Amino acid sequence: MAGLTVDEVRARVEADWDRIVEVLRRKIALQSVSAKGITADHMKRSAEFVAEELRLVGVDAKVVQASNEDGTPGAWEVIGSRMVSPDAPTVLLYAHHDVQPVPDPAEWDTDPFVGTEIDGRLYGRGSADDGGGIAIHSGALKALGDDLKVNIKVFIEGEEEMGSPSFIPFISAHKDEFDSDVIIVADSGNWSAEIPSLTTSLRGNTCVDVTVRGLKHPVHSGQYGGPILDSNTLAAMLIASLYDENGDIAVPGIAAQEPVGGLQQDVDEAGVRADAGVVDGYVLAGSGSLASRLWTKPSLTVIGFDAHPVDGSFNVIAPETRFRLSLRTAPSQRPEEAQDALAEFLLSHAPFGAEIEVTKLENGMGWAMDPDAVATKDALEAMEETFGVKPINQGQGGSIPFIPELQRLFPSAQVLVTGPEDPKANAHSPNESISLYGLKHNVITEALLLDKLGR
Known part of the structure; x- marks a missing residue:
């Protein structure tokens, strides 16, 4: 025809x-x-x-x-x-x-x-x-x-x-x-x-809310600071533990894959930096092709963080911090599987034995x-x-x-x-x-x- x-x-x-x-x-x-x-x-x-x-x-x-x-x-x-x-x-x-x-x-x-x-x-x-x-x-x-x-x-x-x-x-x-x-x-x-x-x-997506607790109530940073870390610092340590030295996600059970159908042309780094407004000195995180890092490897982003504002801050050790993690998953991985792996890792890597609570949120394949x-x-x-x-x-x-x-x-x-x-x-x-x-x-x-x- x-x-x-x-x-x-x-x-x-x-x-x-x-x-x-x-x-x-x-x-x-x-x-x-x-x-x-x-x-x-x-x-x-x-x-x-x-x-x-x-x-x-x-x-x-x-x-x-x-x-x-x-x-x-x-x-x-x-x-x-x-x-x-x-x-x-x-x-x-x-x-x-x-x-x-x-x-x-x-x-x-x-x-x-x-x-x-x-x-x-x-x-x-x-x-x-x-x-x-x-x-x-x-x-x-x-x-x-x-x-x-x-x-x-x-x-x-x-x-x-x-x-x-x-x-x-x-x-x-x-x-x-x-x-x-x-x-x-x-x-x-x-x-x-x-x-x-x-x-x-x-990529798929999944989210979790994480609460890090080091104290039952606030205390004065001059009186107790040193052996007791504030919950914001503990949260930062926990977040940092999710990555290896290259900036790749280091959580067992969270999958990565290569571009579907093969990589015809890698993404231009200069274009990404310009389009995203990346500051001059920042080195792009992760390993492998830039395309795989943007398309098919997992990525984690802290999309919400509860902390006292700088304006009006005072000398108190924060007892509890809550943050939200958004995980973009490899195209072929079930998001529930990646979410479970992320939650298990967070719960087993509590800095200095702090209390960790993980609330699992929505998933998308x-x-x-x-x-x-x-x-x-x-x-x-x-x-x-x-x-x-x-x-x-x-x-x-x-x-x-x-x-x-x-x-x-x-x-x-x-x-x-x-x-x-x-x-x-x-x-x-x-x-x-x-x-x-x-x-x-x-x-x-x-x-x-x-x-x-x-x-």
């Missing part, structure tokens, strides 16, 4: 380009911050906007409110379909319409909720994460029009930035709307705005791509045809726990993780933006991919 050429698709996307960008601008202006209330009216308006835009490109879309596991109301979700033939393969398109909050608009160079174009990038909260994913799906479906050869199902989630608490109950209640042969998750990114990527893996799947090969081919360069596949150090859940519920589906981001996107940070060059080429790529999947 003959398919569309890249030039045919490119011409259709060019003709539709102003509409695609305007959809993204309007989406940014909706301020779809799920942290301000997953069930709130502003999130319902956001879902209704997305559903209407999908209807305009041929999808029979509707807004449905999910329910949490305890039966309470959940997120406003968008589901829909466009069926072309019972014999055609079915592709599920995923994105999310909620966005991260903007704690301090003063940290932005532009109004975070006004789509502003500067030097070929469109700035605004949600421009890349994940309004860009919505724009890609909309543009690709519009470009294919009546030439669409696959059945389409769509799920645009309303609570991804809040950990997707009603995701599993929602899928269980709407399993037919999700059952598909290929799942395209447009919530990741490319090697750069000019070089495309498939995401080969995602990682994911690894099937590099030999037909959909994977079609996607790589579509990327090269569109961008004119060979893709450089990459893992992602972050976690998207619903992807392994989708894979578990639909084990025969081939999952592709694509997306609108690039290293300059600043998703979750001030001055979030999307490359308009990259967005246009991502739209063309997805349209070509859908066309290939239907042959």
